[in-house]
Amino acid sequence: MVQGGWSDWQCWRAMEGHPVNPPKLILAIDDEPEILEIIKQCLEMEGFQVLTALGAKEGLKLYETRGKEIGVVLLDYLMPDMTGDLVFDCLRRKNPDARVILLTGCEDTVARTMFEAGLRGFLQKPFYLDDLVNRVREELNQD
Numbered sequence: 001m002v003q004g005g006w007s008d009w010q011c012w013r014a015m016e017g018h019p020v021n022p023p024k025l026i027l028a029i030d031d032e033p034e035i036l037e038i039i040k041q042c043l044e045m046e047g048f049q050v051l052t053a054l055g056a057k058e059g060l061k062l063y064e065t066r067g068k069e070i071g072v073v074l075l076d077y078l079m080p081d082m083t084g085d086l087v088f089d090c091l092r093r094k095n096p097d098a099r100v101i102l103l104t105g106c107e108d109t110v111a112r113t114m115f116e117a118g119l120r121g122f123l124q125k126p127f128y129l130d131d132l133v134n135r136v137r138e139e140l141n142q143d
Helices: 008-015 033-045 056-069 084-094 109-116 129-140
Strands: 025-030 049-054 070-076 100-104 121-124
Touching (some): 049 056, 056 070, 100 129, 121 129
Parallel strands (some): 070 100
C-alpha cells in the first residue's frame, strides 16, 4: 500500500490512464481441467484474478460464496452435470446482472435464447486467447 490507501497496482493503473478500481475476479466453469488451466494461465498473465470450477455444480457453489467479487463468468455449454443454459439460469436467478460469456464448441444457435435472457458474449471453441482476453477486458471496462 502507498500513501492515501492506494495499492501499487492502483497507482500504476492511474499513471497509465486506466480505471483504478481493484480487479474483479473471473470465474471459469468448464468440465475439462486442461481448458481451465489454459484460461487461468492466459488471464493471469494479463493481470486478472481467476477462479476455476471443474463442472457446473462447483461453479455454482463458488458463485454462491464469491459472487459479489466476480466480474465475469466464463461458462462452457456442454458439461456432464448440467448444461450451460441451466447454469446461466441459476446464475441469473442469484444475480440478474451476472455477466456471462459462453465458451462452447456448439453452434451459436445454443446461445440465441441465452442472449435474449442477458448473455453478454459468446466465443466459439476453439478460440484465440487474445480474443478471450479482449472480450473479458471489454466486459469489465463497462463498469
